[in-house]
Amino acid sequence: MxxxxxxxxxxxxxxxxxxxxxxxxxxxxxxxxxxxxxxxxxxxxxxxxxxxxxxxxxxxxxxxxxxxxxxxxxxxxxxxxxxxxxxxxxxxxxxxxxxxxxxxxxxxxxxxxxxxxxxxxxxxxxxxxxxxxxxxxxxxxxxxxxxxxxxxxxxxxxxxxxxxxxxxxxxxxxxxxxxxxxxxxxxxxxxxxxxxxxxxxxxxxxxxxxxxxxxxxxxxxxxxxxxxxxxxxxxxxxxxxxxxxxxxEAEATSLGTQFCRRCGYCAPCTIGIDIPNNFIFDSYYTRYNLQEWATNRFKSLSPWAKDCTECGECEKRCPYDLPIINMLKEVASHYDF
Incomplete structure (x- = not known):
C-alpha cells in the first residue's frame, strides 16, 4: 500500500x-x-x-x-x-x-x-x-x-x-x-x-x-x-x-448536484421515514433500469416518501442543503401504490 x-x-x-x-x-x-x-x-x-x-x-x-x-x-x-x-x-x-x-x-x-x-x-x-x-x-x-x-x-x-x-x-x-x-x-x-x-x-x-x-x-x-x-x-x-x-465523467454528469450522499445527518425523521434508502432505491429505478427491483423494495418500506409531513426538520440538518421534501415528492411520483 x-x-x-x-x-x-x-x-x-x-x-x-x-x-x-x-x-x-x-x-x-x-x-x-x-x-x-x-x-x-x-x-x-x-x-x-x-x-x-x-x-x-x-x-x-x-x-x-x-x-x-x-x-x-x-x-x-x-x-x-x-x-x-x-x-x-x-x-x-x-x-x-x-x-x-x-x-x-x-x-x-x-x-x-x-x-x-x-x-x-x-x-x-x-x-x-x-x-x-x-x-x-x-x-x-x-x-x-x-x-x-x-x-x-x-x-x-x-x-x-x-x-x-x-x-x-x-x-x-x-x-x-x-x-x-x-x-x-x-x-x-x-x-x-x-x-x-x-x-x-x-x-x-x-x-x-x-x-x-x-x-x-x-x-x-x-x-x-x-x-x-x-x-x-x-x-x-x-x-x-x-x-x-x-x-x-458520464456517471458524474448523470448525477448532477442534487443527490443524496447517504451521510445520514437528516435522521431521525419525525415520523420514521428512512430518507437515504428512499433515494437509494429510487436511483435504481431511475438511473439503473431496475424498476421491478426498486418497486419491491419500496413496498417493504413503511413509512416511505409519500408519507412525508413536510415538517422540514431533515432539511435543517442536511449538510448539502438538499430540498429533501421536494425530492421525496419526486420519489413518490414514480410509483402508483
Missing part, C-alpha cells in the same frame, strides 16, 4: 484508509474481520466518530484483538463546547479502548457562526488543545462540507488536518486541497463514492489518488470484500485509462 505523510504530522498513512460510518451495521465478529483484513491490505488509518452510533465501540473491540498500535486512529465529535468536548474525548477513549487518540477532529462544522464559536474561549478547540498538551490526543483536525469554513480553518493555523468530500462529481474542494498542501495541512477525503452514488468504486478512488494534494481517502467499509476492493487502487498504483475517465 502506498503511503503519504499526513500534512505536518509525523503520521505516515496509507493512501486508502478505513471509513467507519457503515461499520455500525455489522456485528463484533465482522468488525474484527474487517480490521484484520484492513491491516492485511496495508491500511493503517481508521476514521470514525462519536456520532456513528456504535462504530467507535466496534472498532475498539477490533483493535483490542488486531492491535491498537498498528493503526493511526482518528475520531471526531459534533459537540461545540469546551466542557462538552472534554466529556466526548473521555467517551471516545472508553469506546475505542485506548489511552490515546492520534487525531481528534471537530466534526461537521457547518457554518461560520459554528466555526467562530468552537474557536472561542468557551469552544471545543480549547479542550482539544489542552488534551493535546497532556498527550491524550496527538493532533487536532476539522471536518466540514463547507469550503468557507475550511478556508478559515486553514488560515487559523490551528489544525493539522481538514476533512472534506471529494469525488468525480464534487470537485469544488480542489483549490482548498492545494492551499492546505502549501500550508502543510493533511487532507482527508470523505464521500469518495459520493455516498454510494458512484458505482465504480475502484476507478472513483483512483481518480482521487491522482491528486497529490490528498493525503488519505476513507471509503466507508462494512465487509471484508469491500476492504479488498477499496485497497486495490492504493496498492497497484495503476493510472486511470481514458476509458475509465469517460465512464466516470
Amino acid at each position: 502506498q503511503k503519504r505523510i499526513l500534512g505536518g504530522t509525523n503520521y505516515e498513512v496509507s493512501v486508502v484508509g478505513l471509513g467507519g460510518i457503515p461499520i455500525q451495521r455489522v456485528d463484533k465478529s465482522t468488525a474484527v474481520d474487517i480490521i484484520r483484513e484492513a491491516l492485511n491490505q496495508g491500511m493503517n488509518f481508521i476514521d470514525t466518530a462519536r456520532g456513528y452510533t456504535i462504530s467507535e465501540e466496534l472498532i475498539g473491540q477490533g483493535l483490542q484483538i488486531v492491535g491498537r498500535e498498528k493503526f493511526i486512529l482518528a475520531t471526531k465529535s459534533m459537540v461545540r463546547t469546551y466542557e462538552g468536548m472534554l466529556e466526548e474525548v473521555k467517551t471516545s477513549l472508553q469506546n475505542l479502548k485506548t489511552e490515546y487518540i492520534d487525531l481528534y477532529q471537530l466534526h461537521n462544522v457547518r457554518t461560520m457562526e459554528d466555526f467562530k464559536f468552537v474557536m472561542s474561549e468557551e469552544g471545543a478547540l480549547r479542550a482539544l488543545k489542552e488534551l493535546k498538551e497532556q498527550g491524550i490526543i496527538g493532533e487536532i483536525g476539522i471536518s466540514s462540507h463547507g469550503v468557507e469554513v475550511l478556508e478559515a480553518a486553514i488560515d487559523s493555523g490551528e489544525f493539522a488536518t481538514i476533512q472534506f468530500p471529494y469525488n468525480a462529481v464534487e470537485r469544488q474542494g480542489e483549490p482548498l486541497f492545494e492551499k492546505a498542501k502549501k500550508k502543510n495541512i493533511g487532507v482527508i477525503i470523505m464521500k469518495p463514492l459520493a455516498g454510494g452514488a458512484i458505482r465504480n468504486g475502484e476507478q472513483a478512488i483512483r481518480f482521487i489518488l491522482e491528486n497529490s494534494n490528498v493525503s488519505v481517502v476513507i471509503p466507508g467499509i462494512d465487509s471484508v470484500e469491500q476492504v479488498v476492493e477499496n485497497a486495490k487502487p492504493g496498492i497497484d498504483e495503476l493510472p486511470l485509462t481514458s476509458e475509465d475517465r469517460e465512464k466516470l
Whole structure:
C-alpha cells in the first residue's frame, strides 16, 4: 500500500484508509474481520466518530484483538463546547479502548457562526488543545462540507488536518486541497463514492489518488470484500485509462448536484421515514433500469416518501442543503401504490 505523510504530522498513512460510518451495521465478529483484513491490505488509518452510533465501540473491540498500535486512529465529535468536548474525548477513549487518540477532529462544522464559536474561549478547540498538551490526543483536525469554513480553518493555523468530500462529481474542494498542501495541512477525503452514488468504486478512488494534494481517502467499509476492493487502487498504483475517465465523467454528469450522499445527518425523521434508502432505491429505478427491483423494495418500506409531513426538520440538518421534501415528492411520483 502506498503511503503519504499526513500534512505536518509525523503520521505516515496509507493512501486508502478505513471509513467507519457503515461499520455500525455489522456485528463484533465482522468488525474484527474487517480490521484484520484492513491491516492485511496495508491500511493503517481508521476514521470514525462519536456520532456513528456504535462504530467507535466496534472498532475498539477490533483493535483490542488486531492491535491498537498498528493503526493511526482518528475520531471526531459534533459537540461545540469546551466542557462538552472534554466529556466526548473521555467517551471516545472508553469506546475505542485506548489511552490515546492520534487525531481528534471537530466534526461537521457547518457554518461560520459554528466555526467562530468552537474557536472561542468557551469552544471545543480549547479542550482539544489542552488534551493535546497532556498527550491524550496527538493532533487536532476539522471536518466540514463547507469550503468557507475550511478556508478559515486553514488560515487559523490551528489544525493539522481538514476533512472534506471529494469525488468525480464534487470537485469544488480542489483549490482548498492545494492551499492546505502549501500550508502543510493533511487532507482527508470523505464521500469518495459520493455516498454510494458512484458505482465504480475502484476507478472513483483512483481518480482521487491522482491528486497529490490528498493525503488519505476513507471509503466507508462494512465487509471484508469491500476492504479488498477499496485497497486495490492504493496498492497497484495503476493510472486511470481514458476509458475509465469517460465512464466516470458520464456517471458524474448523470448525477448532477442534487443527490443524496447517504451521510445520514437528516435522521431521525419525525415520523420514521428512512430518507437515504428512499433515494437509494429510487436511483435504481431511475438511473439503473431496475424498476421491478426498486418497486419491491419500496413496498417493504413503511413509512416511505409519500408519507412525508413536510415538517422540514431533515432539511435543517442536511449538510448539502438538499430540498429533501421536494425530492421525496419526486420519489413518490414514480410509483402508483
